[in-house]
Amino acid sequence: MPLKKHFNMKASCNTARAGELATPHGTVATPVFLPVGSQATVRTLTPQDIRDIGFDMVLANTYHLYLRPGIDVIRGLGGLHRFMAWDGALLTDSGGYQVFSLAPFCRIDDDGVRFRSHIDGSEHFLTPGLAVAYQEALGADVIMALDECTAYGDPPEKVREAMHRTHRWAERCLKAQQRPDLALYAIVQGGTFPDLRRESAEYLTSLDFPGYAVGGLSVGEPKEVTWATLEETVPRLPGDKPRYLMGVGAPEDIVAGVARGVDIFDCALPTRVARNGALFTGRGRVNIRRAAYARMDAPLDPACDCSTCRTFSAAYLSHLFRSGELLGLRLATVHNLRFIYNLMKNIREAIIDGTFDSFRKDFLDTYHTTDEETRVAQKKKWLRGREKEGG
Amino acid sequence: MPLKKHFNMKASCNTARAGELATPHGTVATPVFLPVGSQATVRTLTPQDIRDIGFDMVLANTYHLYLRPGIDVIRGLGGLHRFMAWDGALLTDSGGYQVFSLAPFCRIDDDGVRFRSHIDGSEHFLTPGLAVAYQEALGADVIMALDECTAYGDPPEKVREAMHRTHRWAERCLKAQQRPDLALYAIVQGGTFPDLRRESAEYLTSLDFPGYAVGGLSVGEPKEVTWATLEETVPRLPGDKPRYLMGVGAPEDIVAGVARGVDIFDCALPTRVARNGALFTGRGRVNIRRAAYARMDAPLDPACDCSTCRTFSAAYLSHLFRSGELLGLRLATVHNLRFIYNLMKNIREAIIDGTFDSFRKDFLDTYHTTDEETRVAQKKKWLRGREKEGG
Numbered sequence: 208m209p210l211k212k213h214f215n216m217k218a219s220c221n222t223a224r225a226g227e228l229a230t231p232h233g234t235v236a237t238p239v240f241l242p243v244g245s246q247a248t249v250r251t252l253t254p255q256d257i258r259d260i261g262f263d264m265v266l267a268n269t270y271h272l273y274l275r276p277g278i279d280v281i282r283g284l285g286g287l288h289r290f291m292a293w294d295g296a297l298l299t300d301s302g303g304y305q306v307f308s309l310a311p312f313c314r315i316d317d318d319g320v321r322f323r324s325h326i327d328g329s330e331h332f333l334t335p336g337l338a339v340a341y342q343e344a345l346g347a348d349v350i351m352a353l354d355e356c357t358a359y360g361d362p363p364e365k366v367r368e369a370m371h372r373t374h375r376w377a378e379r380c381l382k383a384q385q386r387p388d389l390a391l392y393a394i395v396q397g398g399t400f401p402d403l404r405r406e407s408a409e410y411l412t413s414l415d416f417p418g419y420a421v422g423g424l425s426v427g428e429p430k431e432v433t434w435a436t437l438e439e440t441v442p443r444l445p446g447d448k449p450r451y452l453m454g455v456g457a458p459e460d461i462v463a464g465v466a467r468g469v470d471i472f473d474c475a476l477p478t479r480v481a482r483n484g485a486l487f488t489g490r491g492r493v494n495i496r497r498a499a500y501a502r503m504d505a506p507l508d509p510a511c512d513c514s515t516c517r518t519f520s521a522a523y524l525s526h527l528f529r530s531g532e533l534l535g536l537r538l539a540t541v542h543n544l545r546f547i548y549n550l551m552k553n554i555r556e557a558i559i560d561g562t563f564d565s566f567r568k569d570f571l572d573t574y575h576t577t578d579e580e581t582r583v584a585q586k587k588k589w590l591r592g593r594e595k596e597g598g
Numbered sequence: 599m600p601l602k603k604h605f606n607m608k609a610s611c612n613t614a615r616a617g618e619l620a621t622p623h624g625t626v627a628t629p630v631f632l633p634v635g636s637q638a639t640v641r642t643l644t645p646q647d648i649r650d651i652g653f654d655m656v657l658a659n660t661y662h663l664y665l666r667p668g669i670d671v672i673r674g675l676g677g678l679h680r681f682m683a684w685d686g687a688l689l690t691d692s693g694g695y696q697v698f699s700l701a702p703f704c705r706i707d708d709d710g711v712r713f714r715s716h717i718d719g720s721e722h723f724l725t726p727g728l729a730v731a732y733q734e735a736l737g738a739d740v741i742m743a744l745d746e747c748t749a750y751g752d753p754p755e756k757v758r759e760a761m762h763r764t765h766r767w768a769e770r771c772l773k774a775q776q777r778p779d780l781a782l783y784a785i786v787q788g789g790t791f792p793d794l795r796r797e798s799a800e801y802l803t804s805l806d807f808p809g810y811a812v813g814g815l816s817v818g819e820p821k822e823v824t825w826a827t828l829e830e831t832v833p834r835l836p837g838d839k840p841r842y843l844m845g846v847g848a849p850e851d852i853v854a855g856v857a858r859g860v861d862i863f864d865c866a867l868p869t870r871v872a873r874n875g876a877l878f879t880g881r882g883r884v885n886i887r888r889a890a891y892a893r894m895d896a897p898l899d900p901a902c903d904c905s906t907c908r909t910f911s912a913a914y915l916s917h918l919f920r921s922g923e924l925l926g927l928r929l930a931t932v933h934n935l936r937f938i939y940n941l942m943k944n945i946r947e948a949i950i951d952g953t954f955d956s957f958r959k960d961f962l963d964t965y966h967t968t969d970e971e972t973r974v975a976q977k978k979k980w981l982r983g984r985e986k987e988g989g
Contacts, residue, residue: 246921253909253925276892276917284895284913292909501667504675518644518683522675526667530637533924534644 213390213417214449214470220563222441222468225555228449230296230348231388232288233263237449238465238554240456240547241266241298241473246275247291249544250478251537254293259514260541261548264296264348266473269341270305273331274324278341286346297347298473301338301380301394304356304422304453308590315355317372335379343386351420352380354394359428366398370407377411392418392451399432401439408443419444420451421469425460427586430579434463441468458487458550459576462567465554477547479589481539484528487546491575495539500525513545604781604808605840605861611954613832613859616946619840621687621739622779623679624654628840629856629945631847631938632657632689632864637666638682640935641869642928645684650905651932652939655687655739657864660732661696664722665715669732677737688738689864692729692771692785695747695813695844699981706746708763726770734777742811743771745785750819757789761798768802783809783842790823792830799834810835811842812860816851818977821970825854832859849878849941850967853958856945868938870980872930875919878937882966886930891916904936 214237218225228235242249242257245268249257257265267287272278281290287297303320306313310322319334335353342350353376355369373396384391393416397403411419421440424433437452444450449470455461456474464472477487484495488508495507506516507524515524515538527535550570557566577585605628609616619626633640633648636659640648648656663672672681678688694711697704701713710725726744733741744767746760764787775782784807788794802810812831815824828843835841840861846852847865855863868878875886879899886898897907898915906915906929918926941961948957968976 246917246923247914248918248923248925251924251928253929255909271921275921276913280893280913283893284911290911290914290917292914502671502674518646520675520681522667522671523638523681523683526637526681527639530662530666532637532639533642533927534639536924537642537928538644 214447216447218559218561220558220561221466223465223554223558223563224468224470225558226449226470228264228296228349228471230264230390232294232296232348235264235296236555237470238461238551238558239264239471240461240477240551241471242478242544243268243473243475244291244293245475246271247281247287249540250482251533251540252544254291254295256541257293257544258295260544261552262295262544264298265293266298266300267291267345267347268302268305269299269338269345270302270309272299272345273302273341274326278344282344286344288346296349297345298349298471299342299345299347299351300453301342301351301353302333303338303353306333307356315372317375319353320355335376336383339380339383339391340385343384343389346386347389349390349392349418352377352391352393352416354396354422356396356423356426357398359399359426359432361398363398363400363403366396366400367403370396370398370403374407374410377414377416381414381416390417392416392420392449394420394422394453395440395444396423397440398423399428399436401436404436404440405443408440412443412445416448418449418451418471420453420471422453424452425454425474427583427590429583430460430463433460434467437464437467437469456547457576458547459571459574461547461550462554462570465558466563466567477543478540481543482536484535484539486539487543489573492577495521495524495528495535501529507542508546511542511546512549513542515539515542515545605838607838609950609952611949611952612857614856614945614949614954615859615861616949617840617861619655619687619740619862621655621781623685623687623739626655626687627942627946628861629852629942629949630655630862631852631868631942632862633869633935633938634659634864634866635682635684636866637662638672638678640931641873642924642931643935645682645686647932648684648935649686651935652943653686653935655689656684657689657691658682658736658738659693659696660690660729660736661693661700663690663736664693664732665717669735673735677735679737687740688736689740689862690733690736690738690742691844692733692742692744693724694729694744697724698747706763708766710744711746726767727774730771730774730782731776734775734780737777738780740781740783740809743768743782743784743807745787745813747787747814747817748789750790750817750823752789754789754791754794757787757791758794761787761789761794765798765801768805768807772805772807781808783807783811783840785811785813785844786831786835787814788831789814790819790827792827795827795830796834799831803834803836807839809840809842809862811844811862813844815843816845816865818974818981820974821851821854824851825858828855828858828860847938848967849938850962850965852938852941853945853961856949857954857958868934869931872934873927875926875930877930878934880964883968886912886915886919886926888916892920898933899937902933902937903940904933906930906933906936
């Protein structure tokens, strides 16, 4: 039984949409970006910090919380909202993506996926029914069906098989759902094959979920492939349901995703690169460790209204990073999240004003992006190294 | 020219004193504990956090700031207050203690001390005049004379020589002082030798500094030696000047120091042990990693009014530490500093009420301290390992 009126459209501008998600923990304006709190914490920040930055909804990872502290522990402590002291909206993923990408061993069949913990090597089994049960115990406002995500470059037969399994699992997740107050989203798969994407979108749409995610993108493929695939997928999704592009969060990609009809984004990138000293500005990403900042008696970005830029000079932030001080990681995280928050706010206002196309052009004209070759290399490096970061 | 009315006594209770430090950046109630911000940041916290916890004064290390980002950089950015965005009172040390304990090489003569940076091995020379000039450039409200600190166990001749050098340097610091708005404190040395301590206290008192520190304690000696030495020293210091016991900050030691007439304390211990998961409670230090906390649906210390205990369960804090999450370090730091803040507030109220002796007895009856053998072993381990922590 899907939630009624979970998503309300407010305005559109060509394919870009502005709307609202109604959740048991408040209304969330879309397009929205969800900061990632893998282990029930957006790294370095308190829930109050997240609210102060402006966010009303965050994401947590079921895989991480299942392994540590354990679903039963969080259930016993009153659920995930209470556990992490966050009274805003929450989305949890199914755990599937982390099982496939983080677990040192995993074997999949139609029943589910058997895997070993990346923490202690213990063996576990995840099924569509358990993924729903775990997420219902955590009690996030939006929960995700278990899917099988394939890698970029996998052969079409493998991708087709994973897609069909994803469809069967989506049906099992629907049947397993006990809590109609939580919105269960399906995940479209089909790799980068247009016919599979269309088939997946149409099949899952027939099952009438309250929301739809596009999975299996942003997994190392070139950008033009991401957008071509998205363009095949989104038009086959119902217009009155929210669309969630998983794992996308670079500023230029959010703008590109919104332009193609996406309402929800999540990504660890803004917070992860912040901890590496890479900070967003209107002209692109800059690294605070650059010599130019060491004596700069002005905020890193004078146009920025985040508490970091309103309080500290670039020189101080530079000093914190050069000295390995933990406060630097926190101040940089606040800055990058506020940048993304403002970006989403400006995008939404532009859609409502009917000026999104010119906003998009202006943004991309001034925001210098990492060149494609460097980006793909960085992404590959991250995909290899992410186990260390746990997310 | 020492600052006029830098210290005002408000009340005393036997040898314990309650007073106020008047500084260019506000009045500070004593007895006071100074959180340590070695590198111009109290690790993990913003200046606003420090204010919210209740503190009006913090300490920064001249040695660290001299090496990185450099005194000229901070001077160019408007001084240390502006650099670290802290508008409360500040105390800087002379740099001497860190040179002796952190630098991989140091050679001392009457002119000053030649040393190598622990960061890049570069060679530097610190003199009494430079120590004052650097601190005046940083612009803290209280600055310290350069002294020579000896180790516990050093022979009396070495300690005597270091003490006499400390006295000559104190005079040179007085002469070098250019800014009468900053209160320059002298540091009593003399190791654990009662006659030397008396001589040092009386000599430095004759020079009429606005404040006096007791240095060379809490450097690995047994506690009873610390207190016996302090009892020889404090009565020889002028009653109308503040007394600062450097490097002392365990709760039970603060109480013991106040009982012997100390007004100012600083120590990295409360924040350092917080980052190791050791949290203060009224019954003593506990470790948040203990299994008992993993499912505890209540604050770590239900009696605590810190923002950590008012917001999060012990189970959540335990989860953050077990998961290696940076927020755990921050929440634990807030807790321990608020514990110390409340301790100082309660101590002060008890002195004003004339009930400090019973307060002291009650506190020590319920606060379980680390046994002496373990404490000395931990201190030695820390003295060996502190280079990594940077201070």
